[in-house]
Amino acid sequence: MRGPILACLSPARVPPARVRRLRARLAELYGVPRMPPHGHPIAELVCTVLSQSTNDRNRDVAYLRLRERLPTWEAVRDAPVEEVEEAIRPGGISKVKSVRIQQILEAISERGDLSLDWLPDVGVDAARAYLCSLPGVGRKTAACVLLFSFGMHDIPVDTHVSRVGGRLGLFREGAGFDELHDAMLELTPLGAELELHVNLLRHGRRTCHARRPACESCAMRRMCPGRIA
Ligand code: SF4
Numbered sequence: 001m002r003g004p005i006l007a008c009l010s011p012a013r014v015p016p017a018r019v020r021r022l023r024a025r026l027a028e029l030y031g032v033p034r035m036p037p038h039g040h041p042i043a044e045l046v047c048t049v050l051s052q053s054t055n056d057r058n059r060d061v062a063y064l065r066l067r068e069r070l071p072t073w074e075a076v077r078d079a080p081v082e083e084v085e086e087a088i089r090p091g092g093i094s095k096v097k098s099v100r101i102q103q104i105l106e107a108i109s110e111r112g113d114l115s116l117d118w119l120p121d122v123g124v125d126a127a128r129a130y131l132c133s134l135p136g137v138g139r140k141t142a143a144c145v146l147l148f149s150f151g152m153h154d155i156p157v158d159t160h161v162s163r164v165g166g167r168l169g170l171f172r173e174g175a176g177f178d179e180l181h182d183a184m185l186e187l188t189p190l191g192a193e194l195e196l197h198v199n200l201l202r203h204g205r206r207t208c209h210a211r212r213p214a215c216e217s218c219a220m221r222r223m224c225p226g227r228i229a
Contacts, residue, residue, distance in 0.1 A: 014170055014187050022168060022223060023192060026199035029219055033198040037151035041116035042073050042108070044149045045131075048141045049100055054092040062091030073114050077105035103135040116145070124152045139181040147193050155184045155193045160204030167208060167226030 038044070046066070051059040066087045070076045076084060085098035108114055119127040124146060131142035143154040157165070157180045165171050171183050188196050207214045215221055215228040 019187050030199045030202045032195050037149055041145050041149040044145045046101055048144050049097055050091045058091050062088040073105055077102055100136050107134050120150045139178055155188050155197050157181050157184050160201040164200045164204040164208045169225045
């Protein structure tokens, strides 16, 4: 069995009509997710740090323990690092994550308030640049904060989105992380950010698996240059 062929089209050459067809097919399969922006950017940022190298359940347990023990972000920032580490232990690599969370909160505080509520006021490019200047924060984390907290025009490209998008021919083969995010932004219509992110992720989890994509039964196979014959 040969592996899937990766991207054959550069981002600039993905025709909008093709994106519309892919989007429509995914929506037939998985629906159109409705998740209004929750308006809590620091919570999103901390959750994204906690989600590294663990599953959703352990991330949530770690997050809830942290909020129970240290109910404000100021308290998390100012607590002894061992206290943060102990609170988030169920999320794994808590030594690294506790330091990173406190570094981020310290960096945000340098502007004055410990708040990111101002991000929508400066526009998506400046907001993204600011988030990416925080310790350890990259494009994916920044996109999670902007999209899930405020509904801004950004789209996280995680392992599922990059794999499925690559097989569907949306990305240049070998594209790096920044290029993947730029390409995804370029091809995603305004207002379709959440839908495309969630539905590509669902397809990656349910059908287009990393090692053994279920191409034979995949509803996208006729549209997929990366399918296994
Ligand atoms: S046909 Fe479906 S499962 Fe196979 S590579 Fe394409 S999207 Fe993935």
